[in-house]
Amino acid sequence: MATVPLIEYEDAPAEVQAVFDDIMKTRNLKRVNNFWKALANHPPTLERTWESLKEVMGEGALDPLVKELVYLAVSATNACEYCVHSHTAAARKLGATDAMIGELLAVAGMANQTNALVNGYQVPVDEGFKVAP
Amino acid sequence: MATVPLIEYEDAPAEVQAVFDDIMKTRNLKRVNNFWKALANHPPTLERTWESLKEVMGEGALDPLVKELVYLAVSATNACEYCVHSHTAAARKLGATDAMIGELLAVAGMANQTNALVNGYQVPVDEGFKVAP
Amino acid sequence: MATVPLIEYEDAPAEVQAVFDDIMKTRNLKRVNNFWKALANHPPTLERTWESLKEVMGEGALDPLVKELVYLAVSATNACEYCVHSHTAAARKLGATDAMIGELLAVAGMANQTNALVNGYQVPVDEGFKVAP
Amino acid sequence: MATVPLIEYEDAPAEVQAVFDDIMKTRNLKRVNNFWKALANHPPTLERTWESLKEVMGEGALDPLVKELVYLAVSATNACEYCVHSHTAAARKLGATDAMIGELLAVAGMANQTNALVNGYQVPVDEGFKVAP
Amino acid sequence: MATVPLIEYEDAPAEVQAVFDDIMKTRNLKRVNNFWKALANHPPTLERTWESLKEVMGEGALDPLVKELVYLAVSATNACEYCVHSHTAAARKLGATDAMIGELLAVAGMANQTNALVNGYQVPVDEGFKVAP
Amino acid sequence: MATVPLIEYEDAPAEVQAVFDDIMKTRNLKRVNNFWKALANHPPTLERTWESLKEVMGEGALDPLVKELVYLAVSATNACEYCVHSHTAAARKLGATDAMIGELLAVAGMANQTNALVNGYQVPVDEGFKVAP
Structure with missing residues (x-):
C-alpha cells in the first residue's frame, strides 16, 4: 500500500487532469497507472516527471x-518492484x-556480479x- | 590501487594463460585488461566469469x-568506476x-529518479x- | 512475513522488556513497532540500535x-519498504x-538521477x- | 577522468552557452562546475537536468x-564521490x-544500518x- | 507475483528438466524453488546460473x-526479499x-552504516x- | 580527498583522544586509520561508531x-573503496x-547477480x- 492516497482523475485538480490527459493521449491509455496517481499528490513533481519521461523515452538515437x-x-x-512490473509490461x-x-x-x-568483483578487488x-x- | 596484485601473462600459471589466450583471441586484443589480471588471483573465478560473459554478451535476441x-x-x-570506463570503451x-x-x-x-519516487511513495x-x- | 518471529512484550526476557519500556516512554507509544519486535530476537542488536537511534534522532544542530x-x-x-512506511509516519x-x-x-x-549521470560520465x-x- | 571530454564555455554551441549563462547567473558563479561541462556532451540532458534542478532545489515548503x-x-x-563533494560545498x-x-x-x-536490518529480518x-x- | 510464469517440472522442456533433476539431487530436494522455476523461462540463464552457484557455494577455503x-x-x-528468505532458510x-x-x-x-559514513566524508x-x- | 580535515591525535580534544587511545589499545595499533580521523570531526559519531563496532566485530557466535x-x-x-581496502587488510x-x-x-x-535476477523476474x-x- 502507498504512503499517500492514489488520486483518481475525477478527484484531481485541473492541473493534474491536464497532465493525466496528456499521458493517456500520448500513450493511448484509457486511464493512467498508479505511479501517476501517486505523483499527483505533488503536482509539480507529476508534471516535471512526465515532461522529462516523455522527452527521454521517445524515439531518438536509441530505439524506444x-x-x-x-x-x-x-x-x-x-x-524497485513496481518499476520492474511496469517496464516489463511496457517492453x-x-x-x-x-x-x-x-x-x-x-x-x-x-x-551486477562483475561490478561487485571489480569493487571487491578495487581494479x-x-x-x-x-x-x- | 587494487587490493590484490595484477597478474601479468608472463607470471601466470598455465590455466590462467589459457583463459587469457581465449579472451585475447575472442576479443581481438593484444593483452587483457586489468579486470582479468585481478581475477587471475582466483583462477576458478577468472574462468567462470569469462565463460559466463562470453555466453551472455554475444549475439542473440539482443544486439551486442x-x-x-x-x-x-x-x-x-x-x-562502479572501472566498469563505467570499460563498458563505455566497449560500447x-x-x-x-x-x-x-x-x-x-x-x-x-x-x-534511478523514478525508482526512488516509486519506493518513496510505495506505489x-x-x-x-x-x-x- | 518476517524471517524471524516477532517477539511480543509478554513473551520477552527482562532485558528486552527494559528496552521496550524505554522506547514506549521516550516516544510516547502504547506498544513498540514490528521493527523492535524483530530486533528482539538478538537483544544486543536491539539495545545498541535503540541507544544509537535515540542519540542520533533527537534535537541537535538539525531539527528532528x-x-x-x-x-x-x-x-x-x-x-526499504518498511522504513519508508515507518519514517513517513514519523515525519x-x-x-x-x-x-x-x-x-x-x-x-x-x-x-538519484544526477548520481547516476555523474557516475555514468565519471565527472x-x-x-x-x-x-x- | 571523465568518459567524455568536459565542454568549456568557449567551445560550446549556443544552446549550451545559454544554459551555462543561466546556471552562472542563478547561482552567482563565474564558471560552471565539471558536472555541467560533462552534461554538455548531450545538450537535451544538460537543459532538462538544469531546469529540473532549478525548480526542485529552490525555496519551497523545505529550506534550500x-x-x-x-x-x-x-x-x-x-x-557518488563527485556529488558528495559538490553538495557538501553547496551545503x-x-x-x-x-x-x-x-x-x-x-x-x-x-x-543505511536499519534499512539493512529491516531487509535482513524482512520486518x-x-x-x-x-x-x- | 512474478513478471513471468513459473515453469513447473511437468511443463518443462527436457533441457530444463535435466537442470531441475541436478538441483534436486545435489540439494536433496523433492522439488525446486520458485527461483529456478522463474529462470526456466530462459534455459541458458537457468543452466549457467545453476552451474555457477554449484561451483561457488560448495565446500572450499570457506565453509558452506x-x-x-x-x-x-x-x-x-x-x-532482495526473496533472496533474504531463501538464504536465511538455507543458512x-x-x-x-x-x-x-x-x-x-x-x-x-x-x-552499511560505515560505508555511508566513509562515502559521506570521502575518507x-x-x-x-x-x-x- | 576528504570533505573534512583529518584530525590528528595531537590536534584532537580530550574526548577524541580518549576514543583514539581505546582504538589503538584494543586493536594494537600505533595510530588510528583515516576513518577515525575523519569521524573525529563529529565526536559523538566517533564515539558511538567505535563503541558499536567494538561490540559487533568481536568474538561471538561468529568468528571475527x-x-x-x-x-x-x-x-x-x-x-565503498575505502572500506574494501580497510576490511581486506583487516581480514x-x-x-x-x-x-x-x-x-x-x-x-x-x-x-549480486542472483539478487538482480530475482528482482528482475519478481520471483x-x-x-x-x-x-x-
Missing part, C-alpha cells in the same frame, strides 16, 4: 524498446520477446580507457 | 551493442555514438501488470 | 523533522505536510571542492 | 539548506556547520503505518 | 555455512543459530592499505 | 574473521588467505520459506 529494456535493468538493480507492449527479456536480465545479472582503470578532461 | 549499453547503465547505477568500439551514450545515461538517470502494482504464477 | 525526512530519503533510495507525526514530503521525494529523486571532482587532508 | 543536506545523504548512500555555502554535517551523516549512517509493515489506496 | 551467511548479508543490503538448514543470524545482520548493518585510503599493482 | 569477510562483501556491494591480518578472499568475492558476486517467495509473524 531498447530504452524500456535499459529501464528494466536499472529497476531490477535497484529492487512487451513494444515487442519484447521472452528471449529478449531473458537475455536482458542475464546481462543485468552479469553486470585500477586501464590507461587506455581514460579520456582526457 | 545494446548489451554493452545495458551494462553501462547498470554500472553507472552501482557506481564505442561497437559503434556507440555520443548521442547514443547521452540518451542511454538520460534513461538510466530517469530510471502499489497495478493489477494489469501482474502475471499469474 | 529534518532528520526524519533525511531518513525517508535514504530509505526510498535503498528500497507526519512531527508535522510534515504533503508539500514537504512531495518536495523531499522530488529532491531524493533528483539526487572529475572540481579542484575547488576539495579539502586538504 | 535542508534540500542540500538531503542531497548529500542520498549521494553518500549511492557512493556549506548555504550555512551548514560542522555539527550539522556531522549530524546529517550520522542520520544517513543509521538509516512486516505495521498495520498502523498503511494508507488506503 | 559462511557462504550462505555472506549471501544473506549481500541480499539484505540489496533489499538454518546448514546449522545457523539465532545468535549467528543476529550477529550476521548486526555486522551487515554496521557495514582517503590509508597508504598502508594499498597493494602495488 | 568471518565478520571481516562479511564486511568486505557488503562494502564491495556498496562500492588478512586475521589470517584470510588469497583463496578465502577469492571465494568470498565469488560468493558476493553471485549474490514470489516460496511458502516454505516463510515464518509466521
Whole structure:
C-alpha cells in the first residue's frame, strides 16, 4: 500500500487532469497507472516527471524498446518492484520477446556480479580507457 | 590501487594463460585488461566469469551493442568506476555514438529518479501488470 | 512475513522488556513497532540500535523533522519498504505536510538521477571542492 | 577522468552557452562546475537536468539548506564521490556547520544500518503505518 | 507475483528438466524453488546460473555455512526479499543459530552504516592499505 | 580527498583522544586509520561508531574473521573503496588467505547477480520459506 492516497482523475485538480490527459493521449491509455496517481499528490513533481519521461523515452538515437529494456535493468538493480512490473509490461507492449527479456536480465545479472568483483578487488582503470578532461 | 596484485601473462600459471589466450583471441586484443589480471588471483573465478560473459554478451535476441549499453547503465547505477570506463570503451568500439551514450545515461538517470519516487511513495502494482504464477 | 518471529512484550526476557519500556516512554507509544519486535530476537542488536537511534534522532544542530525526512530519503533510495512506511509516519507525526514530503521525494529523486549521470560520465571532482587532508 | 571530454564555455554551441549563462547567473558563479561541462556532451540532458534542478532545489515548503543536506545523504548512500563533494560545498555555502554535517551523516549512517536490518529480518509493515489506496 | 510464469517440472522442456533433476539431487530436494522455476523461462540463464552457484557455494577455503551467511548479508543490503528468505532458510538448514543470524545482520548493518559514513566524508585510503599493482 | 580535515591525535580534544587511545589499545595499533580521523570531526559519531563496532566485530557466535569477510562483501556491494581496502587488510591480518578472499568475492558476486535476477523476474517467495509473524 502507498504512503499517500492514489488520486483518481475525477478527484484531481485541473492541473493534474491536464497532465493525466496528456499521458493517456500520448500513450493511448484509457486511464493512467498508479505511479501517476501517486505523483499527483505533488503536482509539480507529476508534471516535471512526465515532461522529462516523455522527452527521454521517445524515439531518438536509441530505439524506444531498447530504452524500456535499459529501464528494466536499472529497476531490477535497484529492487524497485513496481518499476520492474511496469517496464516489463511496457517492453512487451513494444515487442519484447521472452528471449529478449531473458537475455536482458542475464546481462543485468552479469553486470551486477562483475561490478561487485571489480569493487571487491578495487581494479585500477586501464590507461587506455581514460579520456582526457 | 587494487587490493590484490595484477597478474601479468608472463607470471601466470598455465590455466590462467589459457583463459587469457581465449579472451585475447575472442576479443581481438593484444593483452587483457586489468579486470582479468585481478581475477587471475582466483583462477576458478577468472574462468567462470569469462565463460559466463562470453555466453551472455554475444549475439542473440539482443544486439551486442545494446548489451554493452545495458551494462553501462547498470554500472553507472552501482557506481562502479572501472566498469563505467570499460563498458563505455566497449560500447564505442561497437559503434556507440555520443548521442547514443547521452540518451542511454538520460534513461538510466530517469530510471534511478523514478525508482526512488516509486519506493518513496510505495506505489502499489497495478493489477494489469501482474502475471499469474 | 518476517524471517524471524516477532517477539511480543509478554513473551520477552527482562532485558528486552527494559528496552521496550524505554522506547514506549521516550516516544510516547502504547506498544513498540514490528521493527523492535524483530530486533528482539538478538537483544544486543536491539539495545545498541535503540541507544544509537535515540542519540542520533533527537534535537541537535538539525531539527528532528529534518532528520526524519533525511531518513525517508535514504530509505526510498535503498528500497526499504518498511522504513519508508515507518519514517513517513514519523515525519507526519512531527508535522510534515504533503508539500514537504512531495518536495523531499522530488529532491531524493533528483539526487538519484544526477548520481547516476555523474557516475555514468565519471565527472572529475572540481579542484575547488576539495579539502586538504 | 571523465568518459567524455568536459565542454568549456568557449567551445560550446549556443544552446549550451545559454544554459551555462543561466546556471552562472542563478547561482552567482563565474564558471560552471565539471558536472555541467560533462552534461554538455548531450545538450537535451544538460537543459532538462538544469531546469529540473532549478525548480526542485529552490525555496519551497523545505529550506534550500535542508534540500542540500538531503542531497548529500542520498549521494553518500549511492557512493557518488563527485556529488558528495559538490553538495557538501553547496551545503556549506548555504550555512551548514560542522555539527550539522556531522549530524546529517550520522542520520544517513543509521538509516543505511536499519534499512539493512529491516531487509535482513524482512520486518512486516505495521498495520498502523498503511494508507488506503 | 512474478513478471513471468513459473515453469513447473511437468511443463518443462527436457533441457530444463535435466537442470531441475541436478538441483534436486545435489540439494536433496523433492522439488525446486520458485527461483529456478522463474529462470526456466530462459534455459541458458537457468543452466549457467545453476552451474555457477554449484561451483561457488560448495565446500572450499570457506565453509558452506559462511557462504550462505555472506549471501544473506549481500541480499539484505540489496533489499532482495526473496533472496533474504531463501538464504536465511538455507543458512538454518546448514546449522545457523539465532545468535549467528543476529550477529550476521548486526555486522551487515554496521557495514552499511560505515560505508555511508566513509562515502559521506570521502575518507582517503590509508597508504598502508594499498597493494602495488 | 576528504570533505573534512583529518584530525590528528595531537590536534584532537580530550574526548577524541580518549576514543583514539581505546582504538589503538584494543586493536594494537600505533595510530588510528583515516576513518577515525575523519569521524573525529563529529565526536559523538566517533564515539558511538567505535563503541558499536567494538561490540559487533568481536568474538561471538561468529568468528571475527568471518565478520571481516562479511564486511568486505557488503562494502564491495556498496562500492565503498575505502572500506574494501580497510576490511581486506583487516581480514588478512586475521589470517584470510588469497583463496578465502577469492571465494568470498565469488560468493558476493553471485549474490549480486542472483539478487538482480530475482528482482528482475519478481520471483514470489516460496511458502516454505516463510515464518509466521
